[in-house]
Amino acid sequence: MADSIEFVPAEYSSRTQPESTAWEILRCDPRGIDTLVAAGLPFEYRSGMRHFDVNDLYNLGMYSGRSNTQPELAFRMLFRFAGRSVDDLLHEKRWDFRVQLECVGCEGVAPWRFEAPDVVRFGGRVAGVVAPRASEGTAGYEATVTTAGARTPLVSAELRRLTRDYLEAGYRWQMIPVAMQADYQLVHALGVTSCIAASLSLAERFRAAGYRAEAKRGWFCGVLGGALDLPHACVEVEDDDGVIKTVDIAKAQLAARLSPNTGDFRELCVGSIYNKVIPSTASGNASFATHECGSRLPVHVRADIRSVR
Incomplete structure (x- = not known):
């Protein structure tokens, strides 16, 4: 999943989302986040917990191909109108x-x-x-x-x-x-x-x-x-x-x-x-x-x- 997107460069990144938010957005467990971090997902420690940029999380979800992440569901719903008259x-x-x-x-x-x-x-x-x-x-x-x-x-x-x-x-x-x-x-x-x-x-x-x-x-x-x-x-x-x-x-x-x-x-x-x-x-x-x-x-x-x- 991590090699499917470009992560936000450090000078523009705002890594404020806790790991619990990453679980919700990506519909995965802590082991899944460990895998993504090992593959290059940037993070910062805040109060002893990993925090991520919300744009990175949304892009990972959107291009995951899993069909059940929050971004995939949201954008699919968002663009239903585009297939209508x-x-x-x-x-x-x-x-x-x-x-x-x-x-x-x-x-x-x-x-x-x-x-x-x-x-x-x-x-x-x-x-x-x-x-x-x-x-x-x-x-x-x-x-x-x-x-x-x-x-x-x-x-x-x-x-x-x-x-x-x-x-x-x-x-x-x-x-x-x-x-x-x-x-x-x-x-x-x-x-x-x-x-x-x-x-x-x-x-x-x-x-x-x-x-x-x-x-x-x-x-x-x-x-x-x-x-x-x-x-x-x-x-x-x-x-x-x-x-x-x-x-x-x-x-x-x-x-x-x-x-x-x-x-x-x-x-x-x-x-x-x-x-x-x-x-x-x-x-x-x-x-x-x-x-x-x-x-x-x-x-x-x-x-x-x-x-x-």
Whole structure:
């Protein structure tokens, strides 16, 4: 199992998960963890117990081939929608959008800057906004967000070629810390990819070909009922017809790996928009939020996005 993934390099690793969590995620006993450690799984001793990076554990589970690990079950459930009719992804959908902001190491009352949902330009709406006010330590953002999908496939043969070349390059999708994803040259040098790293790289290739393109961050909605917060990014590019198109390269990669009958969804990812994604005003390698208190530590952002029926 351990030779199937690339472990998070030490400079980006956060080994805070106790061994008991590793048992739960990987559905194995202590002897199984011993085997993985012997095969190279990095760890640190904390209070006399081994602790691991959660990304390493999730990647081990996802590529274990055992079918019963938490990551395999979660991602299989997550991508069930990708094998269904894509028409379900094109109609309007409302979301109860709530975000909790936490300033770690906060140095006092100060204003917050939050990269809010940016759906209006794609035919969506935002209502009932409660924006974060100046405060100390924590704050929140709330809104009802309506998304809409639309078929707008790439018309540029060059953009489609560049997208196809990336998809066929053989990069393996992995869970990667957000800070490491921004270092997309390192990520790709390891032979792996992620939504932010893929979007930053593809946007760069689009610009090199003469197109206006930018990686943009956002939220992938309805993930296990809002219980799993996955960082997400897409590429926005101005196509030959003058229309801004969205290329969701990582979701196309994941869908291809997790289910064979997702061709229609993968095609939707190459230029079109769909109602399970809420774009934000944040660029691909930027934080969703900052607190102007002077703390140098990043703000923790936890999204809880639930479908409104």
